[in-house]
Amino acid sequence: MNWKVPFFDLVLGDEEKQAVLSVMESNWMTSGPMIADFESAFSTATGADVQSVAVSSATAALHLSLLALGIGSDDEVIVPSLTFVACANVIRYVGATPVFADVTSELDWNISPTDVAAKITSRTRAIMVVHYAGYPCNMDKLLTISQKYGLALIEDCSHAPLGTWKGQPLGTFGDTGCFSFFSNKNMTTGEGGMIISRNQQLIERFRILRTHGITTSTYQRFKGHAYGYDVAELGYNYRLDEMRAAIGIVQLRKLLFFNAQRKERVERYRCLIAERLPQVSVPFAKYHTDSSYHIFPVLLPGDQDVRDNAIRDMADRGVQCSIHYRPIHMFSAYQGVIATVPVTDRIAGSILTLPLFPSLTDAQMDMVVDVLGGCL
Numbered sequence: 403m404n405w406k407v408p409f410f411d412l413v414l415g416d417e418e419k420q421a422v423l424s425v426m427e428s429n430w431m432t433s434g435p436m437i438a439d440f441e442s443a444f445s446t447a448t449g450a451d452v453q454s455v456a457v458s459s460a461t462a463a464l465h466l467s468l469l470a471l472g473i474g475s476d477d478e479v480i481v482p483s484l485t486f487v488a489c490a491n492v493i494r495y496v497g498a499t500p501v502f503a504d505v506t507s508e509l510d511w512n513i514s515p516t517d518v519a520a521k522i523t524s525r526t527r528a529i530m531v532v533h534y535a536g537y538p539c540n541m542d543k544l545l546t547i548s549q550k551y552g553l554a555l556i557e558d559c560s561h562a563p564l565g566t567w568k569g570q571p572l573g574t575f576g577d578t579g580c581f582s583f584f585s586n587k588n589m590t591t592g593e594g595g596m597i598i599s600r601n602q603q604l605i606e607r608f609r610i611l612r613t614h615g616i617t618t619s620t621y622q623r624f625k626g627h628a629y630g631y632d633v634a635e636l637g638y639n640y641r642l643d644e645m646r647a648a649i650g651i652v653q654l655r656k657l658l659f660f661n662a663q664r665k666e667r668v669e670r671y672r673c674l675i676a677e678r679l680p681q682v683s684v685p686f687a688k689y690h691t692d693s694s695y696h697i698f699p700v701l702l703p704g705d706q707d708v709r710d711n712a713i714r715d716m717a718d719r720g721v722q723c724s725i726h727y728r729p730i731h732m733f734s735a736y737q738g739v740i741a742t743v744p745v746t747d748r749i750a751g752s753i754l755t756l757p758l759f760p761s762l763t764d765a766q767m768d769m770v771v772d773v774l775g776g777c778l
């Protein structure tokens with residue numbers, strides 16, 4: 403399909419290409435100096451006293467967070483249903499049960515702290531929050547709840563790299579912060595992820611668990627810094643490679659600029675929609691904090707047919723849209739899971755995500771809004 407306005411578009415330059423070439427010329431492709439440099443650059447960019455561990459995806463980061471925090475069978479983890487399915491899948495990977503919490507309101511699609519508190523049982527061990535679309539969750543309330551009940555707190559920052567809540571970097575409130583560098587994210591390495599934490603013991607576990615439970619790396623052995631290894635526990639192959647790390651270092655340098663470009667586009671979309679499509683509501687429009695502006699979801703008037711027809715008609719006219727998200731409890735794989743999430747249920751059929759990326763032009767945005775208007 404030749405989109406006039408794709409849902410997202412990559413912004414990759416010569417620096418990324420050169421970075422990959424330099425790794426190829428170095429003849430060392432995995433777990434080497436680029437990973438160490440990427441991790442250290444990520445910690446520095448976060449601007450807090452954290453350490454970072456590069457992994458193959460945010461899914462791996464979330465999975466390792468649960469494992470290292472000791473969450474397993476018989477445990478419950480509270481998680482939003484209005485998020486990417488990986489958030490609940492990883493809870494199942496460790497044998498625990500996802501308990502779905504509602505969004506805060508029709509205009510604030512972050513997890514509701516009130517509903518989180520209401521869903522705590524004697525089996526609850528952790529809360530997983532997602533800074534939806536880059537807008538920070540209310541970390542004051544969530545931290546208070548997690549501390550009051552002695553629960554682990556995992557922040558999924560896949561939408562919110564370099565975001566903050568009241569000046570504190572996202573990912574540093576909880577036990578761990580997990581980031582995605584999948585293709586459509588604010589910064590990308592194609593596939594990739596990062597875990598950050600202030601807890602040195604967790605960081606050490608992540609380094610071992612991401613590489614089969616092995617206590618030394620191939621690179622340490624190549625360099626003569628280690629001559630053997632032990633397998634300390636059951637681990638995984640969740641490593642990132644050197645090429646991706648090299649791309650990540652370059653993308654990270656551009657991230658604040660990308661985020662600012664996204665912000666300009668979101669502000670323009672909001673004005674266009676207020677002027678031309680007042681029947682469309684825009685979540686987070688009156689949000690009191692800044693965002694990383696990862697995606698631009700709106701709520702259409704009417705039922706699910708209106709939304710589904712709009713996606714199809716917009717595609718016919720060259721505009722690619724998406725849905726963030728179909729709530730997890732509505733997927734076949736989650737049938738039978740009880741989810742009392744009335745606000746999520748109410749908005750689910752009306753969510754539409756419009757194209758957003760740093761190089762989106764004014765003309766493309768005008769077209770998106772006009773084409774959408776023609777579908778309502």
Ligand SMILES: Cc1ncc(COP(=O)(O)O)c(C=O)c1O
Pocket residue numbers: 458459460461462485486488489532558560561581582583584594595
């Ligand atoms: C909120 C959220 N969590 C987790 C993930 C999983 O990320 P990855 O593809 O890097 O595993 C995504 C990816 O889309 C996401 O949006």
